[in-house]
Amino acid sequence: MTVRALAAALGITGAGAHKCIKRGMPTDSIEAAQSWYQRNGRTRLCSSAKTVAAAVVASTIATTPAEASAATETSPEPPPVSEPTKTFTDTDNCREALNEQRQLRKHAAAQVARLHHSGDIEASRRWAQTHQQYLAKQVVYERQLRDLMERDRRTMQVEDAERTFRLVLQDVRTIAAAMPAALAAKVNPQDPVLAQKLLEEWRDKTLFKALYENKEPAA
DSSP: OOHHHHHHHHTOOHHHHHHHHHTTOOOSOHHHHHHHHHHHOSSOOOOHHHHHHHHHHHHHHHSOHHHHHHHTTSOOOOOOOOSOOOOOSSHHHHHHHHHHHHHHHHHHHHHHHHHHHHTOHHHHHHHHHHHHHHHHHHHHHHHHHHHHHHHTTSSOOHHHHHHHHHHHHHHHHHHHHHHHHHHHHHHOTTOHHHHHHHHHHHIIIIIHHHHTTTOOOOO
């Protein structure tokens, strides 16, 4: 079994599956992995709805092309999206829930495309509704994760970023403006006035021209 198939069957992320394997979870079958996870997992198994969706993912990955062709004759029903959206207070759990929701949404999207291609429009429509429900929950978790990262100072609002960049560039401009006078005597000790003039021309016509897009720099 691949790590991806085991993760989908257990309803956890790929990183979580890797951690369980390192702790001794068997990888020869989904049943053995589920049995181990029930005894040793730190959290309970996913709800039956997610387990159904994950089993479909695992079976799709594990089947041969001939089996996959035969499977298209049946239309698996989408699992009910009944579990309410959770509110997280830490970024790690929120990110894990978000990744899980993205996997479920991608699986639903794949089912929509497969069923539509096979001509089962009604089943494709039902999976499309499930996909929209997964997408709505994903948006909620994305918003939660963004707010938590802003709370922990791991990201910032656009206005704060612009203010920070403006302060940094203002310091750079101040240093660049003072550079000709500070370096003139070192560049040309015999004629520092000429050196300062040349440095000022380079500053205004090259550096400031690029920064201000051909606009005249402020005095």
